[in-house]
Amino acid sequence: MLPVVASLATHFGEQDLEIAFFDADEERLDLVDRFARLAFSTTHATHALRSTYDPAEALEGAHLVVLHIGENCARKMLGVRRDQPDPTSRALQELVGLIPDDAHLLNLQAEPLPVDGYFEMDWPPALNEAQKRAVPYQILRFLHGEDFVYELIKEHAGSPLKAWLEDPTFAARRTS
Numbered sequence: 232m233l234p235v236v237a238s239l240a241t242h243f244g245e246q247d248l249e250i251a252f253f254d255a256d257e258e259r260l261d262l263v264d265r266f267a268r269l270a271f272s273t274t275h276a277t278h279a280l281r282s283t284y285d286p287a288e289a290l291e292g293a294h295l296v297v298l299h300i301g302e303n304c305a306r307k308m309l310g311v312r313r314d315q316p317d318p319t320s321r322a323l324q325e326l327v328g329l330i331p332d333d334a335h336l337l338n339l340q341a342e343p344l345p346v347d348g349y350f351e352m353d354w355p356p357a358l359n360e361a362q363k364r365a366v367p368y369q370i371l372r373f374l375h376g377e378d379f380v381y382e383l384i385k386e387h388a389g390s391p392l393k394a395w396l397e398d399p400t401f402a403a404r405r406t407s
Contacts, residue, residue, distance in 0.1 A: 232263060233366065234355035235299060235339070237380075237387035239278065240270035242396050248278040253289035254300075255307035259367065260284065266370045266380075273380050290329045295399055297392070298326065299339040301363070335399035337392075343406070350403035354391045 242248060252267070254260035264282040271278055283289050286308065290296065305322035306313065320342065327346045330336055336349035341357060358366070372378040394402040 232299065233266070233369065233383060234387045234390060235297065235392060236263065236267045236270050237384045238390040238392040239267070240274045240276050240384050241388040242278075242393055243276065244397060247276070248396075250278050250280050251289040251293070252280070252282040253284070253286045254282075255284060255286075255304050257284060259303070262367055262370045262374075265374055269373060270380055270384060274384060286326055287329050290326070290331070290334075293331055293334045295396065296330050296334050296336045297339060298323070298336060298344070300326070337395055337399070337403055338406075347406065350395065350399065350405050352391050352395070352403045355387075 239248065239250060250267070252260060252263055254263065260282050264280070267280055270276075271280065300308075300319065300322060302317050302319050305311070305317070305319040308322050308325070309318045311318040319340075323340065323342070324345050327336075327344055336344075336346070338344050338349050338351040339354065343351075369378070373380045373383075391402065
């Protein structure tokens with residue numbers, strides 16, 4: 232998630248992006264929203280940003296969709312307890328059903344999606360469990376000025392996500 236936001240912060244296309252973040256976890260969504268605003272401010276990006284707990288609202292009218300959700304979001308979205316099996320595949324099915332038919336879809340999930348004609352890339356590198364747990368704390372360090380977000384932004388300035396944003400029909404591997 233941090234590399235995705237850092238890449239978006241360095242995208243300066245012909246038009247500013249209108250970005251909608253979705254997460255069913257209110258605290259995580261708030262952190263990502265605050266982190267994105269910091270990253271965009273750091274690069275002077277003027278993208279419009281809104282964050283929502285409603286996946287339909289986030290996907291309404293979307294032209295480009297970057298799909299990347301974790302188990303925690305899937306659990307909260309579907310109301311599944313931790314002692315039950317991972318519901319990520321089921322959450323992905325629901326999310327894919329909400330994506331407008333004419334939108335370009337980029338899958339950053341490790342698993343295939345239940346739809347044809349999307350794009351996928353093996354980026355960013357998968358995090359282990361310890362790294363996943365550390366992400367909120369890293370965001371707080373950025374927000375409190377204990378670590379500098381510029382290094383992360385610089386690291387992801389040439390990401391494959393940016394290439395896809397510039398040409399969503401060719402820059403990633405297309406399925407089916």
